[in-house]
Amino acid sequence: MSITVKDVAKKAGVATSTVSRVINDHPSISEETKKKVRKVMEELGYTPNLAARNLGKQIASAIGVILPPLDSKERLGNPFYLETIETINEEARQSNMSVAVASARDFETLLENVKRMHRQKQVDGFILTYSDKFDPIILYLIEEKIPFTLIGQPYTQEEKVMYVDNDNQLLGKQATEYLIEKGHTKILFATNTTHENLYFERFFGYQKALMMANLPHFPAVAFESAEDYTNFADILEQTQASALVVIDDLFAVRIIQLAQLLGYQVPDDLSVISFNNSIFTTLTHPYLTSMDIDVASLGKIATQQLMAQLQEGSAKTSLRVVVPHELIPRETVLNKKAGVK
Known part of the structure; x- marks a missing residue:
């Protein structure tokens, strides 16, 4: 038999309306009464029906997580999004909130x-997990004054967006500097996206590191069609590159496989460094050198900032939170100066 509000009210010796107000933490109820009713709820094992509770309040007790268009195998299989959802879900659970995914x-x-x-009031606010220059959703959220936080750096209207991000330009710079420190002078930047903000930031960082070291930098090697994969052998031969900075771990694994098909050994002929420090870094040999972007903190802080907006009852003006990163050296970068990994 399920326990109802009436059961709680009867045992606590209060009206059912009082129990409802306690469930909604209404200020008109004294702390003493709240404690008494909550104790009875616990004793009876009563769990408030959130849907019913929120019907009158016009809230959903849920947050929406917006994923980028899942238009490729790389997007579908990228662990960044699954790790982010898991972190958001765990943080939301602490506030008795559920998570809905938009994809x-x-x-x-x-x-x-x-x-x-x-x-349909399915959610109270959103967390946007990407920043894309073709994205119409961020403008909709701003125009409708819907509470949201962004994981990434917005393209425009930074003054209207609360966002949490790594310093992606610094990430690209330090990844490239690591290769330079190991004696590499001809370095390429490889990517499978050219319209996400993290691509621009990381590529700028790559260029900056090479310019500061008085070394040549090259146009980004973009893999967005079958022809791009076919041209990769020619690009490696023409540039005589000995190292690659790759946009993320999942794509780096694919690039390593492609390089090996073309007769290059990693890291002996071609060194590789990437970003995210995901599960893919240690699934196959050689283990992948990667920049850890602390996905857990990105998701946690984004959720906390959204919760703060929801408690205030309005969309928040600009706030930027930068999450630190860390280089994790493994086996895919050859130290040319010493001739060892």
């Missing part, structure tokens, strides 16, 4: 999903 294969469908979630 689609293109921006148009994704925007419709987000609009529907908001209009």
